[in-house]
Amino acid sequence: MLIYADSGVVVEYNGKRIALDPSKEAAATDMIFVSHAHTDHMHRPVASRARVVASMETLRIAEARGFRYPNATHEPDPGVQMLNSGHVLGSRALLIDDKILYTGDICTRDRAFLKGARLPRCDTLIIESTYGRRGYRFPSVDDVVHRVNTLISEMYSKGLPVILMGYPLGKAQIITSLFRHWEPLYIHESVARINSIYRELGVELGDDHAVVYSSHSDDGRDDDGYGYGGLKHGPWLMVAPKQSNDSTFVRMMKKRYNAVTIAFTGWALAPWHTRLHDYTIPLSDHCDFDELVQVVNACRPNRVYTFHGFADEFASHLRGMGYDAEAIGSNKRILDYI
Ligand SMILES: [Zn+2]
Ligand SMILES: [Zn+2]
The missing domain is CATH 3.40.50.10890 (Rossmann fold)
Incomplete structure (x- = not known):
């Protein structure tokens, strides 16, 4: 089940709630995933038992930027896997139960010392769409x-x-x-x-x-x-x-x-x-429009949610391609059952 709380997207899986890059500590979550150390993906920890899961690099950079997570680990629970998202050092996507894939911010091209992301097939894809408008095509x-x-x-x-x-x-x-x-x-x-x-x-x-x-x-x-x-x-x-x-x-x-x-x-x-x-x-740490489409085609999902940037336009483009796609809005509501 995917829930949109006022702090961000929460996935319910095997009776556990996983908050994805929440803007604040979501109530009653078992695990908080921090995909990378950009401030719009981090939250200020308050007294909570929720575990923060992030890569070792993200936790180190977050700490240096004043975000200290007392209950943090870079070892996710069984059934949950972190994958390189190619955005910044330590950035990760999250694969839950081999079914739900959350990209965080994503870039598929190699840049200097950074390797681009390669993502697997999934059932539900939650993908960022910062440059999800036709015409955003970056040079090599x-x-x-x-x-x-x-x-x-x-x-x-x-x-x-x-x-x-x-x-x-x-x-x-x-x-x-x-x-x-x-x-x-x-x-x-x-x-x-x-x-x-x-x-x-x-x-x-x-x-x-x-x-x-x-x-x-x-x-x-x-x-x-x-x-x-x-x-x-x-x-x-x-x-x-x-x-x-x-x-x-x-x-x-x-x-x-x-x-x-x-x-x-x-x-x-x-x-x-x-x-x-x-x-x-034009040098970006995100996918351009064509690369976003390539990611979706490679993951071959049954359901797609888009967030960030041109979320509505990208979702509607994907619907035109035959995908079941929807932009994640800012209203608190239950989106889907999976
Ligand atoms: Zn970012
Ligand atoms: Zn971002």
């Missing part, structure tokens, strides 16, 4: 790397520094790994914090030669070729959290160093997004 990672290397070299030849931007957990580590060969390389402190956890968890990002940029190093000195922010004059590359050209940080970087911003997101394909940065590059 090789094409993205080629295009961005060309852009960076163009900027370097004009003496301009470049700031590469992505979400601090996940995207920023992929960017670090793909573009680490540019020098001098700076890593913004909030990205460096996550990079060091990745390193601790055995992922070699190859950024040992990088200098951590701290906003506190903005001490006004200007000697030996360094500017106000402790950064060298002339071209350099920085990996920083994604923020718009209107942000205080970018405005300061432009004023002092003429820095050029390149943001990495699947929303690069949305017209409203391209005004926020100098360049926006």
Whole structure:
């Protein structure tokens, strides 16, 4: 049975209730699954006996981000299996009783050190649909790397520094790994914090030669070729959290160093997004539209539920393909019996 509680989706299986990425601690659940350590998939633990199940990597990253789960394990109950979902380090999908498959956030393509997800057949598929609209088709990672290397070299030849931007957990580590060969390389402190956890968890990002940029190093000195922010004059590359050209940080970087911003997101394909940065590059940690359809076809489910992003559009596209599909809404209601 699948129930939509106000905290998220709850699956009832063998008399046990499993909450999937609840936004808050769901009452009367036996197990809470946290698919990965992005804040929209985590909850604040309160006093409860419910066990949190997540990968070892997710628990470690969650802890570093201030989410400590006292009753956590990376060993799910018998009949429940965690599978790689290819989204960020440690992200998992959940397979229950070989029948119900919950994807969490999912990406099927290999990127730098991350392997894309391969999911099995199932009876009921609960799939994210962030880019579940026709037209969201991402270029290959090789094409993205080629295009961005060309852009960076163009900027370097004009003496301009470049700031590469992505979400601090996940995207920023992929960017670090793909573009680490540019020098001098700076890593913004909030990205460096996550990079060091990745390193601790055995992922070699190859950024040992990088200098951590701290906003506190903005001490006004200007000697030996360094500017106000402790950064060298002339071209350099920085990996920083994604923020718009209107942000205080970018405005300061432009004023002092003429820095050029390149943001990495699947929303690069949305017209409203391209005004926020100098360049926006479609590199995502999610499936694009075609890949979402491929996942559904590979799982061959009898029933599909879609959530996140274009959930209604994707469900209706799947119905057009002959699937029994429905978007999971935000109302509290019982959805189905399986
Ligand atoms: Zn995510
Ligand atoms: Zn998400």
